Amino acid sequence: MERLKTVDDFKTLQDRLLAERDPHIPTIVIPAGTCGQASGANDLIRVAKRELLRRKLLEKVYLRITGCHGFCEMEPSVLVEPRGTFYPKVSLKDMVRIVEGVARGEVLEELLFLNPQTGKRIEKQNDVPFFRKQLRTILSQNEQIDPIRIYNYIETGGYAAMVRVLVNGEPSYVIDEVKASGLRGRGGAGFPTGSKWELLARQVNGTGKFLVCNADEGDPGAYMDRSVIEGNPHGIIEGMIIGAYGTGATEGVIYVRNEYPLAIKHLIIALQQAHELGLLGKYILGTDFSFDIRLVRGAGAFVCGEETALIRSIEGKMGEPRQRPPFPVQKGINGKPTAINNVETWANIPVIIRRGAQEFAKVGRRNTGTKIFSLVGKIRNTGLVEVPMGVTIDKIISDIGGGPVENAKIKAVQTGGPSGGCIPAKMFNLPIDYESLTKVGSIMGSGGMIVMDENTCMVDVAKYFMNFLKDESCGKCFICRKGTQRMYEILDDISKGEGAVGHLDLLEELAYVVKDTAMCGLGQTAPNPVLSTLRYFREEYLEHINNKRCPAGVCKELVTFLINEKCTGCRTCVRSCPEEAITGKKKERHAIDSEKCTKCGACRSLCKFDAIEVS
Numbered sequence: 001m002e003r004l005k006t007v008d009d010f011k012t013l014q015d016r017l018l019a020e021r022d023p024h025i026p027t028i029v030i031p032a033g034t035c036g037q038a039s040g041a042n043d044l045i046r047v048a049k050r051e052l053l054r055r056k057l058l059e060k061v062y063l064r065i066t067g068c069h070g071f072c073e074m075e076p077s078v079l080v081e082p083r084g085t086f087y088p089k090v091s092l093k094d095m096v097r098i099v100e101g102v103a104r105g106e107v108l109e110e111l112l113f114l115n116p117q118t119g120k121r122i123e124k125q126n127d128v129p130f131f132r133k134q135l136r137t138i139l140s141q142n143e144q145i146d147p148i149r150i151y152n153y154i155e156t157g158g159y160a161a162m163v164r165v166l167v168n169g170e171p172s173y174v175i176d177e178v179k180a181s182g183l184r185g186r187g188g189a190g191f192p193t194g195s196k197w198e199l200l201a202r203q204v205n206g207t208g209k210f211l212v213c214n215a216d217e218g219d220p221g222a223y224m225d226r227s228v229i230e231g232n233p234h235g236i237i238e239g240m241i242i243g244a245y246g247t248g249a250t251e252g253v254i255y256v257r258n259e260y261p262l263a264i265k266h267l268i269i270a271l272q273q274a275h276e277l278g279l280l281g282k283y284i285l286g287t288d289f290s291f292d293i294r295l296v297r298g299a300g301a302f303v304c305g306e307e308t309a310l311i312r313s314i315e316g317k318m319g320e321p322r323q324r325p326p327f328p329v330q331k332g333i334n335g336k337p338t339a340i341n342n343v344e345t346w347a348n349i350p351v352i353i354r355r356g357a358q359e360f361a362k363v364g365r366r367n368t369g370t371k372i373f374s375l376v377g378k379i380r381n382t383g384l385v386e387v388p389m390g391v392t393i394d395k396i397i398s399d400i401g402g403g404p405v406e407n408a409k410i411k412a413v414q415t416g417g418p419s420g421g422c423i424p425a426k427m428f429n430l431p432i433d434y435e436s437l438t439k440v441g442s443i444m445g446s447g448g449m450i451v452m453d454e455n456t457c458m459v460d461v462a463k464y465f466m467n468f469l470k471d472e473s474c475g476k477c478f479i480c481r482k483g484t485q486r487m488y489e490i491l492d493d494i495s496k497g498e499g500a501v502g503h504l505d506l507l508e509e510l511a512y513v514v515k516d517t518a519m520c521g522l523g524q525t526a527p528n529p530v531l532s533t534l535r536y537f538r539e540e541y542l543e544h545i546n547n548k549r550c551p552a553g554v555c556k557e558l559v560t561f562l563i564n565e566k567c568t569g570c571r572t573c574v575r576s577c578p579e580e581a582i583t584g585k586k587k588e589r590h591a592i593d594s595e596k597c598t599k600c601g602a603c604r605s606l607c608k609f610d611a612i613e614v615s
Contacts, residue, residue, distance in 0.1 A: 001150075001273065001276045001277055002277075003276065003277060003278040004277055004278040004279070004285060005278065005285070005286050006285055006286040007163055007166060007167060007285050007286065007287075009285070010159070010163055010285055011163070013151075013154065014154055014155070014160065017151055017154055017155035018155055021155055023082060024082070025060070025061070025062055026060075026061050026062070026080060026081065026082070026083070026102050026105075027061070027062040027063070027064055027080070027081045027082075028048055028061060028062070028063050028064070028078060028079075028080055028098070028099065028102055029064045029066055029078065029079040029080070029081060029143055030044055030045055030048065030063070030064070030065055030066070030076070030077075030078055030079075031066050031067065031068050031069045031075065031076075031077060031079070031142070031143070032045060032065050032066065032067070033066075033067040033068030033142075033226075033227050033230045033231060033262070034068070034223075034226065034227075034230065034260075034262050035068055035072040035075050035223075035227075036068060036075045036076050036077075037262070038075075039075035039076045040075075040076045040092075041075065041076040043076075043092055044076050044078065044090055044092065044095045045063075045065060047092050047095040047096060047099075048063055048095055048098075048099055049063065051095070051096055051099040051100070052099060055099070055100070055103060057099070057103050060103060061099070061102055061103055064146055064152075065146055066142055066143050066144075066145060066146060066147065066231060067142045067145075067147055067227060067228075067230040067231020067232065067266075068142060068227040068230065068231055068384065069125075069139070069142055069143050070130075070131075070134075070136070070139050070142075070227075070383045070384040070385065070386070071088070071128075071130050071131070071381070071383045072382055072383040072384065073380075073381050073382045073383055074088035074089055074113070074383075075089070076089070076090050077089065077090060078090050078095070078098055079125055079143060080098070080102055083107070083123075083124075084123075084124045084125050084126060085107055085112070085123050085124070085125070086112070086113055086122070086123070086124065086125035086128060087108070087111045087112065087113075088113050090111070094108075094111055097111070098111070107123055109121055113128050115128075115129065116380075116402070117129075129399070129400070129402070130381045130383070130400055130402070133395070133399045133400050134385060134386050134387055134400060135363065135370050135386060135387060135388050136370075136386045137348075137351060137363075137369070137370045137386065138228060138232075138235075138344065138347045138348065138351070138370065138372060138386060139227075139228075139231075139372060139384060139386045141156070141231070141232050141235060142227070142228075142231030142232055144156050145158075145231065145232055145234075147230060147231055147232060147233055147234075147266045147269075147270070148266060148269045148270070150234060150270065150273040150274065150277060153232070153234040153235075157354065158234055158235070158238065158350075159234070159238050159279060160354065161238060161242060161349075161350040161351075161353035161354045162238050162241050162242055162245075162279070162350070162353075163285070164353055164354075165242050165245050165246075165353060166245065166284070166285060166287055166289065171201065171245055171246045171247070171248065172246075173246075174197075174242055174243070174245055174246025174247075174353075175194060175197055175198050175201060175246045175247075176194075176357075177352055177353060177356070177357045178193055178194035178197060178246070178349070178352060178357070179192070179194030179195065179198065179357075180194075180357035180358065180361065181194070181352045181357040181360040181361055181368060181369070182360075182361050182367070182368035182369070183345065183348055183349075183352065183360070183368065183369055184367060184368075184434065185341055185342065185345050186341075186342055186343075186344035186345045186348070186371065186372075186444075186446070186447070187214055187305075187341065187342030187343075187344070187345065187445075187446050188305075188342075188443070188444075188445060188446070188521065189434070189443070189521075190367070190434040190444060193341060193345055196329065196339055196341075197243060197246055197247050197339060199329045199339075200247040200248075200249070200329045200337055200338075200339040201246065201247045201248055203329060203330065203337035205336055205337050207335075207336055208249070208250040208251055208336055209247060209248055209249040209250060209251070209336055209337045209338065209339075210249060210251050210252070210253060210332055210333045210336055210337070210338040210339070211240055211243050211244055211247065211249040211251075211252045211253070211338075211339055211340075211341075212252070212253045212254075212255060212310070212311075212314070212332075212333070212338060212339070212340040212341075213236055213240060213252070213253070213254040213255065213341065213342070213343060213346050214255055214305065214307070214310060214340050214341065214342045214343070215229060215254060215255060215256035215257070215260070215263070215342070215343050216255055216256070216257050216298045216300075216301075216304050216305050216310060217257065217260075217305075217343075217446060218257070218300070218301075218302040218304075218305050218417075218472075219416075219417025219418060219419075219445060219446055219448040220417065220418065220448070220450075220468065221374060221376045221377070221417070221448045221449075221450045222374045222417055222445075222446055222447060222448030223374050223384075224343075224344060224372040224373070224374050224384060224446065224447045225342060225343035225344065225446065226260050226263050227384055228343050228344060228347055228372070229256065229260070229263040229266065229267060229343060230260075230262050230263045230266055232347070233263075233266045233267045233269075233270035233271075234270050234273075234274070235346075235347045235350060236254065236267075236343060236346045236347060237270060237271065237274055237279075237280070237293060238349070238350045239345075239346035239347060239348070239349035239350055240252045240254075240291075240293060240346055240349075241279070241280070241284070241291055242349050242350065242353060243339070243341075243346070243349060244289075244291040245289055245291070247339060249291065249339070250290065250291060250292075251291075251292060251293075251294075251336075252291060252292065252293035252294070253293070253294055253295075253296050253314055253333070254267060254293060254294075254295050254296070255296045255298055255304075255310055255313070255314060256295065256296075256297060256298065257297070257298045257299075257300045258297045258298060258299060258300060259300050264295070264297065267295055268295065271293060271294075271295065280292055280293060296313075296314050298310075298313055298319075299313075299319075301313070301319045301472065301474070302418070302468075302469075302472035302522070303319055303320070303321065303472055303473070303474045303520075303522050304319040305446075305522075306321045306520045306521050306522055307328055307340045308321045308322045308324065308328065308520070309321040309474065309520070310340065311328060311332050311333050311338060311340075314333055315333060315334060318474075319474065320474045320476045321474070321476065321477075321519060321520035321521075321522070323519065328340060342446060344371075344372055344446075344447070348360075348369060363388050363389075364388045364389035364390050364433075365388070365389065365390025365391075365431065365433070366389065366390050366431065366433040366435065366436075367389035367390060367433045367434060368389060369388075369389060370386050370387060370388055370389065371386070371387065371388075371389055371432065371444070371447060372384055372385070372386045372447050373385045373386075373387070373396065373447045373448070373449045374447060374448055374449060375396065375397075375400070375401050375449050375451065376448075376449070376450055376451070377413075377414075377449075377450040377451035377452055378404060378405055378408070378410065378451050378452055378453040378455070378456065379397065379401040379402065379403070379404070379405065379410075379451040380401060380402030380403055380404065380405050381400065381401050381402040382401075385400050385401070385449075387400070387432075389432065389433055390431045390432065390433050391431065391432055392428065392429050392430060392431055392432070393413060393423065393427075393428040393429075393430055393432060394428035394429055396432070396449070397410060397413065397428065397451060398428075401451065404453055405453075406453075408453040408454040408455050409425070409453060409454050410425055410451060410452070410453050411424070411425055411452050411453055411454050411456060411458075412424050412425060412451075412452045412456070412458065412536070412537070413425075413428070413449055413450065413451050413452065414442075414448070414449070414450040414452065414461070414529070415432075415437060415442045415443070415444065415445065415448070415449055416437070416442050416443035416444060416445030416446075416448065416525075416528070417445050417446065417448040418465040418468050418469050418472075418526070418529065419443060419445060419469075419521070419522065419525035419526065419528055420437075420442045420443050420445050420448070420525075420528055420529070420532075421437075421440065421441040421442030421443070421528040421529060421531065421532030421533075422442075422452070422458060422461060422462075422529065422532045422533050422536065422537070423437075423440055423442055423532070423536070424536040424537070427440060427536075432444070440532075441528060441531055441532040441535055442528060442532060443525060443528065454552065455552050455553070455554070456552055456554070457495075457540065457550050457551070457552040457553075457554035457555055458533045458537040458540050458541075458552075459491060459494055459495050459533070459537075459540055459541055459544055459550070459555065460495060460550075460552075460554045460555060461529065461533065462491055462529045462530050462533045463488065463491040463492060463495055465529040466484060466487050466488040466491055466526075466529065466530065467488050469484045469522070469526045470484035470485045470487075470488050472522070473522065473523070473526075474522075476519070477518055477519040477520065477523055479513070479514055479517045479518045479519075479523060480514060480518045480519070480520075480522065480523030480526065483510060483513065483514035483518070483523070483526075483527075484514065484523075484526050486510060487507060487510055487511060487514070487527070487530055490503050490506065490507050490510075491507070491530070494541060494544050494545060495544065495550070495555040495557070495558075496555070496557040496558070497544065497545075497548040497555075497557055497558050499541075499544060499545045500545060501542070501545055501546070503545070504534065504538070504541055504542075504545075507530060507534065508530075508531065508534055510527075511527030511530045511531050511534075512527070512531075514526060514527050515527045515528075515531075540552075544558065550614075553601075553604075553614030556598075556599040559599060559614045559615065560594055560597075560599075560614070560615045561592050561594075561597055561599060561601075561603065561604065561612060561613075561614060561615075562592065562612070562613055562614075562615050563582075563584075563589060563590050563591060563592055563611055563612055563613075564611055564612075564613055565589065565611075566609045566610055566611040567584075567589040567590055567609065567611040568587065568609055568611070569584060569585065569586050569587040569588045569589065569590060570586075570608075570609075571584075571586055571590075572603075572606050572607060572608070573590060573603035573606065573607055573611075573612065574590065576602045576603050576606045577602065577603055578598070578600065578602065579596045579597065579598055580596065581593045581594075581596035581597040581598075582603060592612075
């Protein structure tokens with residue numbers, strides 16, 4: 001890899017790569033992010049390579065290995081360009097046929113996506129309802145790029161925004177564009193990115209400044225940042241280089257949790273390639289501008305998502321938050337001014353420079369740009385969803401997510417992870433923006449979205465998140481340490497039928513005390529799951545307390561499993577029961593021994609006849 005010494009060298013390389021690229025040659029695209037690999041994408045890749053070699057098609061058909069495209073429910077999948085043909089849940093035998101079909105210019109109709117609403121096959125990926133109703137600005141780059149090939153990124157326009165900034169020669173241009181775009185931080189409270197950078201640029205510090213990419217994605221059910229890094233690490237690096245030029249930063253850190261091995265692998269490769277090509281390090285492309293990035297692996301502590309705790313972790317200390325002021329832009333890593341943004345924020349920076357701030361700001365209502373959500377839970381289409389800011393929750397859940405998996409109606413959605421709140425179905429017309437979510441007791445957070453149906457107990461949900469938060473509390477702040485623990489204990493009592501009506505007032509009072517007096521963002525937002533479920537699902541709490549009953553049949557101490565007259569005697573429940581608590585003859589109604597039953601729910605989840613009910 002030849003080092004580029006000037007801006008002209010970069011432009012020459014980009015022109016050469018574009019000239020060598022033939023957009024008419026069919027390309028088999030296999031998404032191989034973590035979700036794809038878990039579903040068998042690596043096996044598809046091996047089969048595709050074997051068939052291309054065996055059939056001598058290497059000059060006639062290209063193969064591109066990419067990160068996640070977003071539709072995780074349909075992995076492993078294959079995309080064929082330039083037609084845009086989408087094949088979901090591809091088997092190894094299907095892969096052989098797909099290679100053969102691509103070589104012949106054929107579309108395999110029987111392997112195409114089947115629309116469950118219309119019963120018709122859909123060829124084009126962009127016509128599949130899951131994709132059609134999104135606005136994929138960041139995620140769409142994943143399918144265009146092999147994340148471990150920097151030339152692939154450059155030929156699709158990568159690093160062109162960085163070059164534009166260097167040619168412009170005015171750091172204030174970067175700050176002005178980001179401010180005009182209206183971009184707000186995508187990792188939490190939504191602080192205006194341009195304003196944060198302006199504060200950093202004003203800091204005078206002879207020893208340098210830091211920029212940090214926070215990839216410590218700790219919310220249960222959230223994996224947006226992981227997928228963006230796996231699929232397009234150079235987009236993050238380019239965004240940080242642009243930010244460094246605008247703010248005067250000299251050092252960069254990408255802080256990523258150690259549980260993301262594929263993301264770490266792709267980042268290491270991308271950083272090495274950027275160094276070798278002369279896009280990172282001293283005197284980038286022959287200019288006076290120097291900037292370097294190093295990778296720091298975190299141990300996975302949830303509290304390190306808080307910026308001051310993250311800074312301490314980078315410094316090699318225990319990840320504990322500290323009082324502010326001074327704020328990180330004044331005194332951060334090793335006492336140097338530091339600005340921290342999350343993965344998705346950095347990924348938007350090259351987009352803003354390429355398109356222009358005004359064009360970027362045209363997308364979204366109230367807040368600008370798009371937002372990526374991880375859509376998981378009791379929903380038909382799980383995966384990553386990118387939509388304009390300001391769309392309603394219902395549009396995401398019904399139009400893109402495809403609604404509930406089975407007959408049970410959707411009850412609520414949790415946004416913002418453990419620090420967010422549960423929003424009831426009656427409020428799904430709520431637009432997704434920072435202010436609207438805050439008003440109803442939730443937050444945007446990094447973008448986790450967990451869908452819950454009628455079989456979900458909201459007391460159990462609050463208990464689950466509070467258990468998570470009490471374990472993840474760093475312990476430095478007494479209010480947070482003991483407050484989260486006591487809230488969990490009250491919720492645990494209620495779930496066992498040992499609660500009293502007075503506990504609800506106590507729980508609410510305690511939640512507000514923690515919210516108002518905790519030192520850092522973790523403690524201040526920790527009560528949100530409790531407060532939101534009390535606010536919107538108080539009747540479920542009262543049902544647990546007054547009637548000693550869990551309406552959703554989740555809290556084990558309050559339920560009894562019974563087999564009703566719908567039982568056909570198929571014996572599926574007998575085979576599924578780990579305690580041999582179910583007896584009965586074949587084709588006759590069975591019975592459950594309540595003394596042996598551990599209420600694991602395995603029988604109920606497998607019964608196809610709704611014959612197992614909860615009393």
